[in-house]
Each structure stands twice: as structure tokens, then as C-alpha cells.
Amino acid sequence: AQTVTQSQPEMSVQEAETVTLSCTYDTSENNYYLFWYKQPPSRQMILVIRQEAYKQQNATENRFSVNFQKAAKSFSLKISDSQLGDTAMYFCAFMKLDNNDMRFGAGTRLTVKP
Amino acid sequence: DVKVTQSSRYLVKRTGEKVFLECVQDMDHENMFWYRQDPGLGLRLIYFSYDVKMKEKGDIPEGYSVSREKKERFSLILESASTNQTSMYLCASSYRNPSYEQYFGPGTRLTVT
Secondary structure, three states: OOEEEOOOOEEEEEOOOOEEEOOEEEOOOOOEEEEEEEEOOOOOOEEEEEEEOOOOOOOEEOOEEEEEEOOOOEEEEEEOOOOHHHOEEEEEEEEEOOOOOEEEOOOEEEEEEO | OOOEEEOOOEEEEOOOOOEEEEEEEOOOOOEEEEEEEEOOOEEEEEEEEOOOOOOEEOOOOOOEEEEEEEOOEEEEEEOOOOHHHOEEEEEEEEOOOOOOOOEEOOOEEEEEO
């Protein structure tokens, strides 16, 4: 079974600074998808960024980018120019190519301080 | 915009009661999911459905059942609620292709006393 580990239960960052959230996973699969989801306080979970394992290029979405290290099974999220609205729980997730069974990490609570 | 709605944001039930949690999506998604979210454990899959009347067990199906009679609606049923089922319940939906993201509802915080 696949497992996803987020080793940082809580993090904080100053507004406008850069922060990196860590995620590692364990799988024997070669092709799969990785996701970062954001859950703001009392609001719905939304997708931040997605990475296909067969793509070597790291995904980027505006201020959000990932560092995907396939051999190390590492998938970190970098948030640049942090904004107060980035305060949220962030979940890393893994999905095999052939089914819809998404595995989530325990989450990292990020607080952006003014 | 995709919309996934859940019938209640907060629910308080007594031990032994039968509890229904409803989820509706408006994007004609084939897949629908029920997760349970607990601090330090992330999201754990209870059940998912890939078509009407079809269901698959997730990691923690014990004490739960589901129903999908219409494509847009997926219900989670707690046959006899227990205090250890106090949790946040999240519904999600997606297209059949696994590469598509899952869209989540706002969640139902269930307290069983």
C-alpha cells in the first residue's frame, strides 16, 4: 500500500517570504500522480498543484511550485511571496495511475504572519 | 464552477442513532467519494463509487454504508452511530480518469454523544 508522509505538522512564515512544505511517499509504482491540496480555515479543500510522475519537469502554478524528486520519492511544495490568504492546512496526496484511490498525508498547518 | 454540496455543516447525534449524510455534485462526475478527516491522520477513504449503484470499500468502511441511486447523489449512512465516529466527513467527486482532480464539499462535522 502507498503511504504519504508529511513530517511538518505546523509551519509559519512571514508575509512575502518563501516557505517549503515537505512530503515523501512510498510506492513501488513507476507511474502515478501527486497532488497538493489546500484547506483554508472553515472552507472547502481545493487543488493547488498536480504532478505526473512521468514528467520530469516540475509543475508550477503562479506562486506555487513543486520540487519532485522521483528517485528520492519526495514531492515538496514551495510557496513564494507568501500571502495571508495562504494560511491553511496543506495536504500532499498520491494516486496510482490505474485507479482513483487517493492517499493523503496527515497535513501541514501553515500560518502566514503579517 | 464545480459545486459539491453536503446536506449539513454541523450535526449532533446520539449514540445508536441512524445518521444520513448527503452529498450532491453538479458536474456529471462519474466518481464520488466519502472521506473521514481526523487531526494527525489526514483524510481516510471510507467508500467510493464509480457509477450509479456501484461502490467500493476504502480503508475504513466498518460501521458505514453508502448508497448511490442517482449519478449526482452519494449518501453515507451510519447504521448505529458511535462516539468514535465523531469526526469531519468530506465528500468529493471527480471524472473517471484518475488524472483529474477531486472536488471537495465543505464537510460535515459530526458529533456523536
